[in-house]
Structure formats: structure tokens, C-alpha cells
Amino acid sequence: MPDGTSTSCPVCEAHETRLFDRLDVGLAAPSQVRCCDACGCAFFRPFPQPDHGGGSPVLDKFALEYATGIGCMLEALLPVRGLPAERILEIGGGYGFLLDAAGLWCGARELCMIEPAPVAGVLEHPVIAGYFPADLPPGQFDLILASEVLEHVPAPLDFLAAIFARLTAGGLAILTTPNGGVLREEDPPHRAGMLSPGQHMVLFSPQALEKTVRSLGGVCRIDARGAGRTGRNGLVCVLAREARVLERVGPLPSASSLRTRGAIAAYYRAKLVAPPAETPAQRWLRAGLLARLAELEVSIDDRRAGATIAELERGLEQDYGLDEAAQWALPDALEACVGQDLHELIPRYPCFLGRVSYFRAMWRLNHAGDPVGAARLFSLSLRLLMLEQRGFSHWFAGNRSLVAQAARHTLIATRRSIESRVLANWLGLAQLGRELARPAGQQAWRWLRGKLP
Ligand SMILES: [Zn+2]
Numbered sequence: 001m002p003d004g005t006s007t008s009c010p011v012c013e014a015h016e017t018r019l020f021d022r023l024d025v026g027l028a029a030p031s032q033v034r035c036c037d038a039c040g041c042a043f044f045r046p047f048p049q050p051d052h053g054g055g056s057p058v059l060d061k062f063a064l065e066y067a068t069g070i071g072c073m074l075e076a077l078l079p080v081r082g083l084p085a086e087r088i089l090e091i092g093g094g095y096g097f098l099l100d101a102a103g104l105w106c107g108a109r110e111l112c113m114i115e116p117a118p119v120a121g122v123l124e125h126p127v128i129a130g131y132f133p134a135d136l137p138p139g140q141f142d143l144i145l146a147s148e149v150l151e152h153v154p155a156p157l158d159f160l161a162a163i164f165a166r167l168t169a170g171g172l173a174i175l176t177t178p179n180g181g182v183l184r185e186e187d188p189p190h191r192a193g194m195l196s197p198g199q200h201m202v203l204f205s206p207q208a209l210e211k212t213v214r215s216l217g218g219v220c221r222i223d224a225r226g227a228g229r230t231g232r233n234g235l236v237c238v239l240a241r242e243a244r245v246l247e248r249v250g251p252l253p254s255a256s257s258l259r260t261r262g263a264i265a266a267y268y269r270a271k272l273v274a275p276p277a278e279t280p281a282q283r284w285l286r287a288g289l290l291a292r293l294a295e296l297e298v299s300i301d302d303r304r305a306g307a308t309i310a311e312l313e314r315g316l317e318q319d320y321g322l323d324e325a326a327q328w329a330l331p332d333a334l335e336a337c338v339g340q341d342l343h344e345l346i347p348r349y350p351c352f353l354g355r356v357s358y359f360r361a362m363w364r365l366n367h368a369g370d371p372v373g374a375a376r377l378f379s380l381s382l383r384l385l386m387l388e389q390r391g392f393s394h395w396f397a398g399n400r401s402l403v404a405q406a407a408r409h410t411l412i413a414t415r416r417s418i419e420s421r422v423l424a425n426w427l428g429l430a431q432l433g434r435e436l437a438r439p440a441g442q443q444a445w446r447w448l449r450g451k452l453p
Contacts (some may be wrong), residue, residue, distance in 0.1 A: 005046050007034060009036035009041060010156070012036060012211075014036050017035060033183075035183070041181075047201045057281075061281075062346055064095070071292065073097060076252070079250040081105040083248055085171075086108060088143045088144075091145065092115055093147070095285075099112075100123045108143075112141075113126070114130060120281040142167075144167060144173040145174050148177060153202075160216055164241060173239045174236070175237045178235070179233050220238060220239035221246055265300070269293065290308055294359055295356065305363050327380060331380070335387055354381055354396070355381070360381075361373075361381060364377060365409070365413050381402075386403055
């Protein structure tokens with residue numbers, strides 16, 4: 001077991017490594033990020049003490065309701081969808097979504113997860129509390145999954161060797177991990193998530209990961225286009241003991257393809273036909289799945305989005321007392337919390353509301369023929385997304401790309417609502433005057449004036 005203080009590379013053992021960054025962000029001791037130019041890996045010195053979090057209802061609520069990670073985890077699994085696997089193991093699977101989807105997609109007879117953190121049980125799969133491989137009873141598996149785990153282990157070579165030891169001869173493993181090779185690029189996106197000070201230990205480059213797998217007698221296929229929580233800065237590695245096994249594995253599909261999004265939407269729907277939610281965690285999960293499904297259905301223009309959104313809106317009313325009008329008070333409540341601890345707000349706040357209001361608005365604009373309602377919802381989503389981003393950007397990192405889109409669509413829907421009113425009924429000028437009192441209305445008016453004779 002490495003002691004985590006030597007400056008030699010923990011992957012290729014090169015003695016010469018260089019200081020890449022020094023992180024001093026409220027950790028017990030400042031931490032160094034070092035790069036190895038011989039193999040392209042990055043690693044932390046000293047290694048942080050393992051801290052898995054977990055066991056907090058507030059974090060569970062946030063993760064189940066809002067966290068946008070399930071979809072990108074499932075993308076990494078699509079290449080083995082339809083390949084039979086009798087026994088599946090997931091290492092460090094959190095709530096177990098990847099394991100659950102793999103069980104459905106590969107027709108497994110036995111599912112097993114090993115996880116050191118206390119996690120809310122929402123999917124009812126057996127969980128062994130502890131570390132891989134030390135705490136896992138003997139046995140081999142046809143499929144082993146480890147999503148965003150490799151970067152957390154202090155002895156990654158031993159970890160990979162243990163995965164090979166637990167694979168059947170025809171078995172496969174899928175690993176996702178941040179791509180340590182892109183860290184040296186200037187300001188790569190998701191840099192903060194890749195570094196995760198206090199949590200990550202070793203970040204592999206694709207070359208080093210491939211070389212390590214070969215040195216252990218295995219074969220692998222690495223896709224550096226990314227999937228997993230670090231987006232396109234992630235690596236997806238499919239590994240096997242024999243080359244012929246890898247030949248059965250499909251390519252990693254594009255995240256934006258219809259096939260990918262359709263498969264993930266189908267998984268969400270399969271989870272939503274489960275019996276009614278009973279525990280708070282099951283209710284958060286159900287709301288979170290509905291929100292993710294609504295986003296996907298709207299983005300692939302699936303007509304079922306209308307029913308999904310209607311159920312989501314009923315839930316907002318039942319669980320939070322938020323009818324259409326009451327949602328307008330939320331930005332003020334959120335504004336008052338900016339700069340404070342989000343733990344106070346989360347129990348009262350539907351964590352997906354900013355994101356999902358954007359997709360609800362998109363539906364009204366494109367399918368429900370309601371540009372006025374769409375403009376209102378876009379501007380609600382814009383205010384919520386901006387407040388979430390300004391006050392709690394660490395929590396709502398997934399919002400970043402939506403803010404600009406929400407701003408653009410608020411303007412488009414406002415223009416369209418004014419245009420449809422004007423053309424349908426010139427007597428609606430009083431209402432138009434009220435719209436024009438707002439800044440977005442004035443922009444729309446300038447646009448409209450250009451259109452008039
Ligand atoms: Zn190295």
C-alpha cells in the first residue's frame with residue numbers, strides 16, 4: 001500500500017514528477033496536484049483521508065431530486081446493453097442506478113453492490129457495506145461496474161488486478177473515471193470536478209490506463225469522448241481478460257443521439273411504474289425521475305412529455321403546496337437564502353424546479369400553443385437558475401449551460417406571445433402596454449416595430 005507522500009508516480013513509478021497545482025481550500029493540510037510526464041497521470045500529495053459522505057437526508061434529497069448524473073452514468077453502460085450477464089457486481093455504486101439498469105439490460109440473475117458509504121436504499125438491491133476487494137465474499141462476476149471509483153482508490157493497480165481476479169473468463173468490466181490527461185490543458189471544463197480536492201487520489205491518462213491493463217494481462221477499449229460525471233473529460237474503459245470478449249461490445253454511442261436518450265428515457269419509465277412511493281427517499285426519487293424524464297422527452301420531442309409534466313406539476317402541488325401562482329414566490333424565497341447554508345432551504349425547495357421549468361416552458365411553447373404561459377415559465381426558470389448559480393454554484397453546477405438558453409428563450413417566447421396577441425386581436429393593446437413596461441417587452445417591441453408596415 002503506497003503511503004501517499006512519495007512524489008514518485010503511483011502508476012508508472014517514474015521518480016521525476018512535477019508540481020502542477022497547489023490546492024488550499026479548507027482542507028486540513030494544503031494538497032499538491034502532481035503530474036507525471038512519463039505516463040500522463042495526475043495524482044494528489046498527500047492522499048486525502050477517505051470521506052464518502054452519505055447518511056444525510058438533505059444530501060439524499062438533493063441527489064435524488066436534482067442530481068443530473070444518472071443519465072451520463074447510464075450512457076457508459078449502453079455498449080453492453082443486451083449482452084447477457086448472470087451475475088453483476090457494482091463497486092461503490094451509491095444508490096445503485098447503474099447496477100439496477102445493468103440488471104434490466106443484461107437479464108441478470110444476481111445483483112450485488114459493495115459500497116463503503118451509508119446510502120438511502122431506494123432500489124432494494126443487496127448492499128455489502130465495505131471496500132472492494134477486502135470485504136467482498138469469494139465469487140466471480142460476468143459484469144463488474146465501477147463508475148467514478150478508480151480515482152478514489154489509493155492503490156489503483158491493486159484495485160484493477162482485483163477486478164480481473166473477480167471476472168469470469170468471458171466477463172467484462174466497465175469503469176468510468178476523470179481523464180487525468182486533459183488536466184494539463186489550459187483551463188479544461190469541469191476542472192473543479194476533476195480535481196475534487198480532498199476526495200480524488202490518482203487521475204489516469206488514457207495511455208497509462210491502457211498500459212496498466214495490459215501489464216495485468218488484460219485487454220481494454222478506452223473511449224476518451226467521455227461519459228460519467230465529468231462529462232467529456234471522462235474516460236470510459238471496457239476491460240476483459242480476453243480480446244474476443246471485447247469484440248462483442250458495441251461502440252459508445254453519442255450522448256445526444258436519439259438512441260441513447262430513448263434508452264435512458266425507457267429506463268426512467270420502467271422505474272416509474274414501480275408501486276407508489278412510501279418513504280421520503282422514494283418520493284424524492286420519483287420526483288427526480290419524473291423531472292429527468294420530462295427533460296429527456298421534451299428534448300427528443302416525445303409526445304408523452306405532456307403527461308409526464310402534468311404528473312410533475314401535480315407533485316409540486318401535493319408535496320410543496322406549489323400551484324402555478326405560488327411558484328412565483330419562490331425566487332424571492334431563494335434570493336433571501338443566497339449566501340446562506342443551502343441545508344436550510346433544501347427540505348422546502350424542489351431542487352429540480354429551475355431546470356424543469358425551462359423544459360416545461362419549452363413544451364408550452366412548441367406543443368401546447370401557449371406562448372404567454374411559456375414566456376412566464378421561461379422567465380421563472382431564468383430567475384431560479386440564475387439564483388441557484390449565483391448563490392449555490394457548487395450544488396447546481398449542472399445549471400451552467402441552461403442559464404443562457406433560458407435567457408434566450410424568455411425573449412423568444414415573449415416576442416412570440418406579443419406577436420400572436422397583436423396579430424390575433426389589436427384590441428389587446430392594453431395588455432401589450434403592460435408587457436412593454438418590462439425590459440424584455442421593450443426588446444420585443446423594437447423587434448415587432450421592425451416587422452410592422
Ligand atoms: Zn507515471
